[in-house]
Amino acid sequence: MPERDNRVVLAGVDGSPSSGHAAVWAAAVAARRGAVLKLVQAYTVPGPSVSGMAVAAVREGFRSVAETGLAEAEGTVLAQWPSLPIERSAVEGSVVGVLLRESSDAEVVALGSRGLGGFTGLLLGSTAAALAGRAPCPVVVVRGRKPDDAPPTTGPVLVGLDGSPDSNEALGYACDEATARRTGLVAVRAWTEITSGGSPRKTSPDDIAAGERRLVDEQLAPWREKFPELPVDVVVAHGRPARTLLDRSAGAQLVVVGSRGRGGFTGMLLGSTSHALLVHSACPVAVVRPGSRP
Incomplete structure (x- = not known):
């Protein structure tokens, strides 16, 4: 051979x-x-x-x-x-x-x-x-919209971010894929009052969203330098990560997530958001574990 x-x-x-x-x-x-x-x-x-x-x-x-x-x-x-x-x-x-x-x-x-x-x-x-x-x-x-549908070949690459090491590894993979596919990257960060750590009585939703946007920009900064020609859109949304990413998967050609987010329990092999996307996404889903990206 x-x-x-x-x-x-x-x-x-x-x-x-x-x-x-x-x-x-x-x-x-x-x-x-x-x-x-x-x-x-x-x-x-x-x-x-x-x-x-x-x-x-x-x-x-x-x-x-x-x-x-x-x-x-x-x-x-x-x-x-x-x-x-x-x-x-x-x-x-x-x-x-x-x-x-x-x-x-x-x-x-x-x-x-x-x-x-x-x-x-x-x-x-x-x-x-x-x-x-x-x-x-x-x-x-x-996967496509239905279990046996062909996967979509147009649309951006979607990546879920939450600041965890898993999501940073997923971000690197998503940048590689978006560049290779000659499409844009959409970085999504979803927040609730619980995940943001803010008190809804003391912090307005606009202030929480602004803080979440700053965290996304900080996480994106080194990757923007590495991929200066990659168009990147940022979405900061109030809601659960799984629901937010599922809703946007209908217009994407690939969704990239880490295996576990910042809320994952030690020893869990796959987080709830990743699992929900694997079962229900309208486009292919890539799960990237820390250290697994080539």
Whole structure:
């Protein structure tokens, strides 16, 4: 096998329309980055239920199905990106375990919002949320307005900020993505009287909003210097972060958030805002953990 480019974009596939969109989305990222696209499909072989059958033959059957799914995903990608270098890998094991191992040398891992036969949101409970909270690279759940819709390709990149280390890492990733996509960045900070630390009896909403805007500007300052040509809009809104970002996701092509915000509990792998976006966003959602950005 020829030596592989060191840059890898990973897509988890399973033959579902949702994972097909994820493969195409990941291909576009790989093409922009000059990276190899690696398509991975995990499969598990039933245990006691195959008693009396040749285990090797059963295992080979499951692997064959996975290989067929990979070939179909590759064909879909090559129809749009005919010269993109692609690797395929069918791996026996749990989806989460396989993708965690495979993501060890990837720059980003993309997957669909639900798998074959899954109810809306089911995949998020078993796979995407687990990956987003533990993967060594950013995790993107590729979705549109409806579970099986293709993701939007126009609009700005949206990033949720709250001043935490997680959101700062997300901000760096969002700047990279907005620049690569040649679009603008919208930095969103949502506040309530509780999160702002102010007393509604002593501080007016306008004063709180002004203070929140100053905090956003401070967080943005070093990134504006690093990306001087990137157009950046700032939104400071009264309300819960999840609701604010969900409302604005309808006009964006990507939403970027940290894995946990400033309100996260120690030991939590994924915050409530990140999880809500993974399940309900109208566009792809990237979850960036500290230290995971390439």
